[in-house]
Amino acid sequence: MIVDPAARAVIEGRHADPFSYLGRHEENGRAVVRAFVPDAKTLHAVGDNGEAVELPCIDEAGLFAGPVPGSLKQYRLRAEYDAGPYEFEDAYRFLPVLSDFDIYLLSEGTHLRAYEKLGAHPLEHHGVEGTAFVVLAPNAQRVSVVGEFNQWDGRRHQMRVRGNGFWEIFVPGVGQGTKYKFEIVSRDGALQPLKSDPYAFSAEVRPATASIVHDVKTLTPSRLERLNANDRASPISIYEVHLGSWRRNGSQDGPWLTYRELAEQLPAYVADLGFTHIEFLPISEHPFDGSWGYQPTGLYAPTSRFGSPEDFAELVAACHRAGLAVIVDWVPGHFPDDPHGLAKFDGTALYEHADPRQGRHLDWGTLIYNYGRTEVANFLLANSLFWSDRYGIDGLRVDAVASMLYLDYSRPSGGWVPNRHGGRENLEAIEFLRRFNSELYGHFPHAASMAEESTAWPMVSRPVDMGGLGFGYKWNMGWMNDTLRYISKDPIHRRHHHGDINFGLHYAFSENFILPLSHDEVVHGKGSIFGRMPGDRWQRFANLRAYYGFMFGHPGKKLMFMGCEFGQEREWNHDRALDWDLLGDPAHQGVQNVMRDLNRLYASTPALHALDCEAEGFEWLVGDDVNNCVFVWLRKGSEKQERCIVAVNFTPEVRRDYKFRVPSAGTWREALNTDAGIYGGSNVGNGGEVRAVAKGDHAELTLTLPPLGALFLVPTDH
Missing domain, CATH: 2.60.40.10 (Immunoglobulins)
Structure with missing residues (x-):
């Protein structure tokens, strides 16, 4: 056994600079080759001309070293094992790859x-x-x-x-x-x-x-032809999907569909229903199915559950061919502490904070990135660009932004570390998010970033140079909570919760909002969206259709989790496919039909989308009819003729001769009625069109409002 410290360090696997010892070196006027090849009986350095020079074994652990001719600069190693000879390149003869x-x-x-x-x-x-x-x-x-x-x-x-x-x-x-x-x-x-x-x-x-x-x-990234797909003035209706439980092979509990099988089925289905975007719950590699991808260990790897990177690229391309923009949920807020992952990566808190008051999420048992560390921020920023660069992704929905912004997020008093000013704001995370948005839009101007941010943090979706965080859109969590609370009440009690519906209009244009009915609203004992609907079976379906009508008439872009579009009755289970057999029931088919028509009306009617994020695009016509639980408003586009009246009756009573003021006289066509028979409704309506009559300095419109129904009316002659 040799005592050379460098040799011993190589043999014992603790040499910090093995290239300084192994490989070919000029020493004392001669060339020497050293190689560590455990289990080899003999070892030779072999030149391009076939010349072989034996390297003596200097330690039985498998360390070989010896002089070679000066002409032997390019060489391979030939090892003799019990099973025979094996020739290979020496990794230690190559120069660095990083410049x-x-x-x-x-x-x-x-x-x-x-x-x-x-x-x-x-x-x-x-x-x-x-x-x-x-x-x-x-x-x-x-x-x-x-x-x-x-x-x-x-x-x-x-x-x-x-x-x-x-x-x-x-x-x-x-x-x-x-x-x-x-x-x-x-x-x-x-x-x-x-x-x-x-x-x-x-x-x-x-x-x-x-x-x-x-x-x-x-990989050849696919690109969506509609460059304006993410614009504020464009219709944005997002179908949110968990790939492992949308459909399965053979049965609800069968094997996953592969990326390529999904590519054959999913885009066609989503496009047929009129959605403009599709959003995948996180597809980055993750160890636990039950995290739904929100605890990733491989941010750069599409999960192998459904196939290869090429297979995932084909799914994105298929969505683009169907005209769908693709959004991916992105998780830069935390990561799991699995031993094979980022936790204590080099024996220290490299990616996370060392202090658990900064570095560990108490709610989720996960670790928090150290955004103030240069290399960590670079890792995440590069990843945000990677998905658009390599796969043609059109946008990122950033998960759990609130948990990133606040140092005391879900922490007890004394259980967090204030920032350098003594405040609760995470200054490093704020800077990171601003840089992320600046880089994303700088490199991919047609992309979009969307923040899941549940607090009153100001200017989330305002430009960085105006002091904002720079996101393109923000989820309107307040709208979701308020309106679901309202719609879950028995209609007889809704008059006492009128503010749940119109409160959101007080702040609807403070951000570029997305109205989300997301996966978070159909799990953890909350039931399904359909399951929140009160009344008998007919009323429950009517409530659901009216609620969807209200959502599509309300300012803001739209998002709906899979299954909601046909009235999934049970709570979502990530281990089972959706209940597709429900579509054999006309009532569920009716919900799917109204969703298709709402999407198409929303996309084809500028008044319903062009000013989604502008106060100029909305005007209350009836907002205070507490006793009748009726809401009527006017949506406006950029042009004067782009108008749409939305009227919603949230009671099971037919409201006949319901009168209200409108801006001008003229004929209005009933473009959509959620109570139509084709949707499973009672067919109460207005015969296709109504006329607003001039009344002095204003005009008046008289409608028949269907029970638990929403009406959309567009002008025909003004």
Whole structure:
């Protein structure tokens, strides 16, 4: 056994700079090659001309070293094993793959295409095919890449460190589909659990956790032809989907549909119903099905549950071919503490805060990113651009923004750390969100960012240069809570909750709002949206149709979780497909029909969408009829002739000869009536059209309001 400290460090897997010892070196006027090849009986360095030079074994652990001719600059290694000879490239003869400029940008936190450098990248390096592995671990004593190619032995491919803790190695012969992880020895010499690659582009299906080499440079991102799809003046109606439980193969409890099977079915269904956008619950790799993707361990990897990155790219392309913009839920607010993930990545709190008062979510048992750390912010910012760059994603819905903004979010008194000014605002997270939005819109001007933000934080959807957070849209959680509370009341009691309906109009234009009926409203004992409807069976369906009519007539973009569009009766279960057999019931088919027609009316009627986020697009006509529970308002487009009256009767009583003022005389066509027979209603209406009559300085319209119904009227001659 040798006593050379460098040799012992290599053998024991604790050398911080193995490239300084292994490989070919000029020493004392001669060339020397050293290689660590455990289990080899003999080892030779073989030149391009076939010349072979034996390297003597200097330690029985598998360390070989010896002089070679000066002409032997390019060489391979030939090892003799019990099973026979094996010839391979020496990873330690290759120069670095990261340039000095890469190191500079990565250390500065401005390498917004960091995913082109970090992670695993198949490439040709000095004429040899292989894979470059790069990972951040600034507090590690040693980092190795391990996998099937080296028997998961961390001694065989110990990496070189560059710059501020970026470890790299080019491993010849490793290619697409290879499973790998990183083996890390912390600064204090402790061996860490094997870590998945934070920048991995593919991963094993749970419960396995290895990363998989995948070349995403070969992907051709699909692009939506409608460049204005996300504009404030455009119709935006979003169908929110959990891919694992929309449909399943064979039965409700059958296998998942693959990305490609979903591509054949999902876009056509969503487009037929008139939705303009489709939103996927997080598709980044995650270990636990029950998190629905909201606790990701692989932000750069589409989950392998449903197929490969190419398969996911095909699903996005199929949506684009169907005219649908694609939004993906993005989770930069927290991550799980699974041992193979980001937690204590290099033996220290690298991605998270070390202080649990800052670094751990009490509600979810997850860890919080340290947004003030340059490399962490770079990791997340690059990821936000990655999905549009590589897959053509049209927008990101950012999860749990409120939890990012407040240092005391869901924390007891004394259980949080104030900012440098003594306040509760998370200044680093605020800066991160502003930079995220600036970079996203700067690189992809037609994309959109959408904030799930549940507090009164000001200017969430206002530009950064105006002091806002820079999001394109904000979910209107207040509207959702108020209106669901109202609609769940028996109609006889609704007069006492009138404010739940019209309160939202006091702040409806303070942000660019999306009205969400999301997955969060159909889980955890809340039941389904249909399940909130009071009354007998007929009234429950009528209530639901009227509520949807109210939603589509209300200012704000729309979002609806899967199953709500046909009146799913039970609470959503991520382990089962939706109850598609309900569509055999005419009442449920009627809900789906009204949803289709509402979407089409919303998209084809500028008055219902062009000024969704502008106060000029809304005018109350009847907002104070408490006793009758009737609401009537006028929606306006940019042009004078773009008008639509929306009237909703939230009682089961027919309101005949219901009169109210309108801006001018003229004929109004009944464009949609949620009480129509084709929807399962009672067919109470106005015979197709009505005429507003001049009354001095104003005009008056008289309607028959159907029971638990919503009417949409558009002008025909004015």
